Amino acid sequence: MHWYVIHTKPRQEQRALDNLAQQGYVCYLPMFASEKLRQGSLKVVLEPLFARYLFIQLDSCHSSKSWTPIRSTLGVSRLVTFGAEPAKVDSHLIDALRADNRSQCEEPQRLFKAGDQVQINDGAFAGLQAIYQMPSGENRAMVLIEILTKTVKLTLSPASLRKVA
Numbered sequence: 001m002h003w004y005v006i007h008t009k010p011r012q013e014q015r016a017l018d019n020l021a022q023q024g025y026v027c028y029l030p031m032f033a034s035e036k037l038r039q040g041s042l043k044v045v046l047e048p049l050f051a052r053y054l055f056i057q058l059d060s061c062h063s064s065k066s067w068t069p070i071r072s073t074l075g076v077s078r079l080v081t082f083g084a085e086p087a088k089v090d091s092h093l094i095d096a097l098r099a100d101n102r103s104q105c106e107e108p109q110r111l112f113k114a115g116d117q118v119q120i121n122d123g124a125f126a127g128l129q130a131i132y133q134m135p136s137g138e139n140r141a142m143v144l145i146e147i148l149t150k151t152v153k154l155t156l157s158p159a160s161l162r163k164v165a
Contacts, residue, residue, distance in 0.1 A: 001057050001059055002058060002059075002088050002089075002091075003028075003055050003056070003088065003090070003093075003094050004057075004058055004079060004080070004086045004087060004088060004089065005053055005054075005055060005056075005079070005086075005089060006020075006027075006053065006054050006055070006056050006076055006077075006078075006079060006080065007052060007053060007077045007078050007079075008053065008054060008075050008076055009052075009075055009076070009077050010052060012074075012075035013029055013048045013052065013053070013075070014029065014075075015074060015075035016054060016073060016075030016076045017029045017054055017075075018075075019073045019074045019075055019076075020056060020070070023069060023073065025056055025058070025070070026057040027054055027056045028054065028056075028057075028094060028098070029054040029055075030048065030049035030050065030055075030097050030098075030101045031046045031047065031048060031049060031101065032046070032047060032049050032101070032108075033045070033046055033047075033108035034046075034047050034108055034111075035108050035111040036111065037111060037158060037159055040139070040157060041139040041157075041158070041159070042111060042135070042158050044108045049097075049101070052077075053080075055089060055094060056070070056079075058086075067079065067086075111158070111163075112132045112141065112158065112161065112163065113132065114132060114133060115131060115132065116131070116132040116163055117129060117130075117131060117132075117163070117164040118130050118131070118132050118143060118161045118162060118163055119161070119162050119164050120143075120145075120160055120161060121160050121161065121162055123160060125156075129145075129164060130143035130144055130145045130154065130161075132161070133153070135158075136155050139157060139158065140155050140156065140157060140158075141156055141157070141158045141161060142154070142155050143155075143156060143161070
């Protein structure tokens with residue numbers, strides 16, 4: 001048994017994984033937790049580590065399962081190939097991804113980190129740059145702004161902040 005790479009349709013990695021699993025294929029979709037701004041508040045969401053790709057375990061000889069149904073599976077675009085040969089992935093790499101993936105799903109990747117430069121987008125302080133300090137309670141963020149050469153703490157909604165590159 002070898003691991004191969006499936007290219008999925010846009011944002012249909014989970015759909016392809018579910019449909020392939022229903023057909024009896026062994027698949028793996030590495031995910032990571034990420035903090036996103038949704039409807040004005042910060043939410044932790046699981047996202048694919050490799051957008052539009054997942055891994056499938058198949059027999060290299062055509063004796064067990066046919067590769068043909070993979071192409072017609074909902075969510076699947078194609079099997080990744082190099083020329084006529086399907087792209088093989090070493091099983092050690094899959095094992096390493098699985099081990100690393102457990103820790104990535106536990107601790108989400110934060111949208112804002114302490115010390116990040118942010119810009120305030122709305123309210124009385126719109127247009128001012130600030131330094132992100134930390135989350136503050138329910139759907140609030142604490143930032144530092146400088147007013148008249150004095151640093152002041154300010155609590156705002158994360159939706160009113162934008163990261164400055």
